[in-house]
Amino acid sequence: MTGMELFWTWVAAFLTLSIYSFLYKDNPFYKFAEHLVVGVSVGYIFTINWHQGLHPYLFNPLAASWEHPYNLLRVIPLILGLLFLLRISRKYNWLSRFTIALVMGIGCGTAIPPTIETRIIQQTKASMINIIDQPSLWAGFCAVTILVGTISTLIYFFFSKEHKGILGGTARLGIVFLMVGFGASFGYTVMARISLLIGRLNFLINDWVIGTWNFIAG
Amino acid sequence: MKFLFFLLQMDRRIVFVLVALAVVAPLIMPLNLPIVVGDKVRRLYDAIDQLPARSRPVLVSVDYDPSTVPELQPMTLAVLRHCFSKEIPVIVTTMFPTGAGLARDAMETVAKEYPNLSYGTDYAYMGYKPGYSLVILGIGENFQATYPSDGYGTPSSKLPILKNVKNYDDIAIMVDFTASAAYEVWIMFAHQKYGCKVGAGVTAVMASDAYPYLNSGQLEGLLGGLSGAAEYEKLIGAPGTATIGMDAQSIAHILIIVLIILGNVAYFATRRHREPAQTATPQQGGSA
Incomplete structure (x- = not known):
């Protein structure tokens, strides 16, 4: 580890500890680190978009439009993009609606058909059982569980009839499946948060403490 | 009973320290717990x-x-x-x-x-x-x-x-x-x-x-x-780093499971000894 690497490791360690100090209580170190993260993130995202977005796909082609007149078409998205900025003007903010309408139109047009196909049709197909094709008894049990779970959960969200009798019983079964789903999500969330803690503590122990020790020891 | 009441009133910062210890200890002293491929x-x-x-x-x-x-x-x-x-x-x-x-x-x-x-x-x-x-x-x-x-x-x-x-x-x-x-x-x-x-x-x-x-x-x-x-x-x-972290992950999960079980046991065991208002909101006041 070089001296400069050690310096930045100490900066990272200081910021990590500043953020974790919030666990004790709110304090200026936490506030400083929090604001730094927001500022650096915005600056970083802007810079990346400038160098890897606007420059190669807008400014450079426009600059070369003498040789490739077709590139002048890029003025259209440039104007539409600039209209977005008029949101800050009280007088002309209505002009930004053209861009918003275009983005929404393209977004809906491209997203709705594949969304229906991906999230509804394919998922409905996957919920249907073909007992003959199941490779094992366990796979068959899983397939039946998915079918029963899907139907009972959907019935729980059916509000056009009072949940009584068979409908009520099936809806209660749906609640059980929902609870199992929430439990799985909670378990995974705990795992995710612990993973992040492991990542930071691993950094503090190995990179910061041991790294500094090794640097001093030569 | 005192211990159960302590669990219900425990400062959440004690939980933070316990979780930190559960993560740090295996990172320093790896247990090499088995990893089962799903x-x-x-x-x-x-x-x-x-x-x-x-x-x-x-x-x-x-x-x-x-x-x-x-x-x-x-x-x-x-x-x-x-x-x-x-x-x-x-x-x-x-x-x-x-x-x-x-x-x-x-x-x-x-x-x-x-x-x-x-x-x-x-x-x-x-x-x-x-x-x-x-x-x-x-x-x-x-x-x-x-x-x-x-x-x-x-x-x-x-x-x-x-x-x-x-x-x-x-x-x-x-x-x-x-x-x-x-x-x-x-x-x-x-x-x-x-x-x-x-x-x-x-x-x-x-x-x-x-x-x-x-x-x-x-x-x-x-x-x-x-x-x-x-x-x-x-x-x-x-x-790599994921394998190294799995020991810490397992120990932290065991700790959290134990804390959840203890919290529930304490909640139900002390229900009769608490005021009705306390029974309804056992976690108020910044406790864990």
Whole structure:
């Protein structure tokens, strides 16, 4: 580890500890680190978009439009993009609606058909059982569980009839499946948060403490 | 009874300290607990492993930012190592501006371990491309028109790895690493529209949402959180930071399970001895 690497490791360690100090209580170190993260993130995202977005796909082609007149078409998205900025003007903010309408139109047009196909049709197909094709008894049990779970959960969200009798019983079964789903999500969330803690503590122990020790020891 | 009341009134900062100790201790003194490889991880491994050397490339999209690096970077590195070790060409890209540095760092880290492979022929970094779903759609129409140059500014036409890559038909499989619903966009457009095989590596928070796509066959395989990364590291025989972290993960989980059980036991055992108002809201006042 070089001296400069050690310096930045100490900066990272200081910021990590500043953020974790919030666990004790709110304090200026936490506030400083929090604001730094927001500022650096915005600056970083802007810079990346400038160098890897606007420059190669807008400014450079426009600059070369003498040789490739077709590139002048890029003025259209440039104007539409600039209209977005008029949101800050009280007088002309209505002009930004053209861009918003275009983005929404393209977004809906491209997203709705594949969304229906991906999230509804394919998922409905996957919920249907073909007992003959199941490779094992366990796979068959899983397939039946998915079918029963899907139907009972959907019935729980059916509000056009009072949940009584068979409908009520099936809806209660749906609640059980929902609870199992929430439990799985909670378990995974705990795992995710612990993973992040492991990542930071691993950094503090190995990179910061041991790294500094090794640097001093030569 | 006193102990049970103490549990109910315990300062949450004691829990923080206990969790920190449960994580630090195994990091200092590894227990080497076994890692069992699940079916969902093995499916992605098999999908990549069966590809012949120098065949169609694997497209890797690094769609995450530094906040989820501990979970997602190990799985990105593991999949890249797998591809590099088998000499399967790899194209790395990102749809997130904050993923640009991470994607390049992951690729360059693994590339250093395989000096026999060369940039442009065996692997390429396409950088960040704004547009997200439109980029994913664009790859399906014309890869080189969507990416006229790589992440270093070299024209795509000069990269031999892209010579035969016209669209998704020329991609063996794409693997998306993400902490968001980006993998769903890849499924929607790359898989459903163009028939490209899609695998995913997601944070543990996202994993339960991704299971339905695995069950329906829309995902080839799934790596979920740190455990998914550790399982992949085990399959390729290259233990990394995920494997190191799994001991800490297991011990922390045991601690949390114990705390949940103790909390529930204390709550129900002391119910009769508490005032009705306390029974209704046992966790008020900043206690754990």
